[in-house]
Amino acid sequence: MGEDVETLKRRLPLLDYLRQHNWTARPVGRSEFVGLCPLHEETRPSFYVNTRKDVFYCHGCGQGGDLIRFVQLSHHLSFRQSLTFLDPQTAPAVDASAVLDRAVAFYQQQLDNYPEALSYLNQRGVHYPALIRELEIGYAPGGSLRRHLTAQGYPFDLLRQVGLLNAQGSDAFYQRIVFPLREGKHIVNLYGRSIGNAFAHRFLPGAKGGLYAWEKVRHCPEVIVVEGLFDYAVLRQAGFDNVTCSLGTHLNLDQFLQLCEGQRTVYLTFDVDDNQSGQQAAEQLAHRLDAKSIATRRVLLPQGHDPNSFFVQGGDARQFKYLVEAAHP
Numbered sequence: 094m095g096e097d098v099e100t101l102k103r104r105l106p107l108l109d110y111l112r113q114h115n116w117t118a119r120p121v122g123r124s125e126f127v128g129l130c131p132l133h134e135e136t137r138p139s140f141y142v143n144t145r146k147d148v149f150y151c152h153g154c155g156q157g158g159d160l161i162r163f164v165q166l167s168h169h170l171s172f173r174q175s176l177t178f179l180d181p182q183t184a185p186a187v188d189a190s191a192v193l194d195r196a197v198a199f200y201q202q203q204l205d206n207y208p209e210a211l212s213y214l215n216q217r218g219v220h221y222p223a224l225i226r227e228l229e230i231g232y233a234p235g236g237s238l239r240r241h242l243t244a245q246g247y248p249f250d251l252l253r254q255v256g257l258l259n260a261q262g263s264d265a266f267y268q269r270i271v272f273p274l275r276e277g278k279h280i281v282n283l284y285g286r287s288i289g290n291a292f293a294h295r296f297l298p299g300a301k302g303g304l305y306a307w308e309k310v311r312h313c314p315e316v317i318v319v320e321g322l323f324d325y326a327v328l329r330q331a332g333f334d335n336v337t338c339s340l341g342t343h344l345n346l347d348q349f350l351q352l353c354e355g356q357r358t359v360y361l362t363f364d365v366d367d368n369q370s371g372q373q374a375a376e377q378l379a380h381r382l383d384a385k386s387i388a389t390r391r392v393l394l395p396q397g398h399d400p401n402s403f404f405v406q407g408g409d410a411r412q413f414k415y416l417v418e419a420a421h422p
């Protein structure tokens with residue numbers, strides 16, 4: 094938690110934000126500034142900003158905190174609303190979103206041309222063409238995206254900046270099954286699963302966004318959370334529509350807050366691996382959700398399984414439903 098908040102604060106130091114909003118101050122000491130408090134009426138400056146700690150404190154009204162806290166107080170917003178308020182300054186540019194659309198369309202076209210990609214999907218239990226289309230699953234063979242996109246007029250620098258090309262100018266995704274990660278209409282990132290020997294999971298640089306396909310389930314009274322997109326895909330295929338995916342066991346702040354909005358029961362269905370990392374993450378997350386009065390259940394798969402392997406190795410919807418019903422807080 095807090096990773097994205099830290100990124101945001103690094104990009105926008107409190108002093109820069111205040112100055113953009115016409116706060117005038119004079120330096121006091123090496124890393125402090127003082128000026129009139131923007132939060133209460135005063136004639137003598139008592140509002141201090143510490144640039145080393147990136148925080149403020151007002152001796153007049155007693156308020157203090159970081160950038161997010163300042164935005165909450167000055168605009169009367171909740172914590173989450175403040176993040177949204179500050180977000181346009183960190184959101185990807187319009188042309189970045191357009192180039193990702195093109196890349197995803199290209200990857201989708203490639204899927205049928207590479208038998209190794211289809212056989213990988215098959216091996217992970219993902220069969221239904223309608224679902225593959227709905228999730229916009231594609232294949233990055235590597236070595237052809239740069240040519241394709243530059244021929245369409247996208248500048249090399251933009252492709253580098255978005256992360257589709259690496260520092261050497263080659264395709265960043267090489268022999269990977271690709272899922273676009275959308276927030277509303279916009280693709281905010283891509284997930285690439287290696288079908289070869291390369292490191293299994295890759296994203297483009299930048300935030301991975303909120304919970305996967307959250308719009309589809311946000312009104313469900315019971316939501317199943319899995320950690321991988323192949324878990325997500327097999328559950329959808331098995332007829333479970335109330336599923337979302339956190340893309341790893343560590344939820345970012347947006348994802349955590351999404352689970353906290355409204356009343357629901359969250360079924361955490363993380364991997365049951367030998368080193369217990371999935372279950373430990375589920376337990377910690379359950380505690381944090383509990384503190385926000387969100388009910389949680391932990392779905393216990395057989396030892397060594399994740400939802401994907403459970404279905405691939407013969408588990409069916411009825412058996413999974415049984416596990417969900419047997420899940421305990």
Ligand SMILES: [Zn+2]
Pocket residue numbers: 130131132133140151152153154155156
């Ligand atoms: Zn004040």
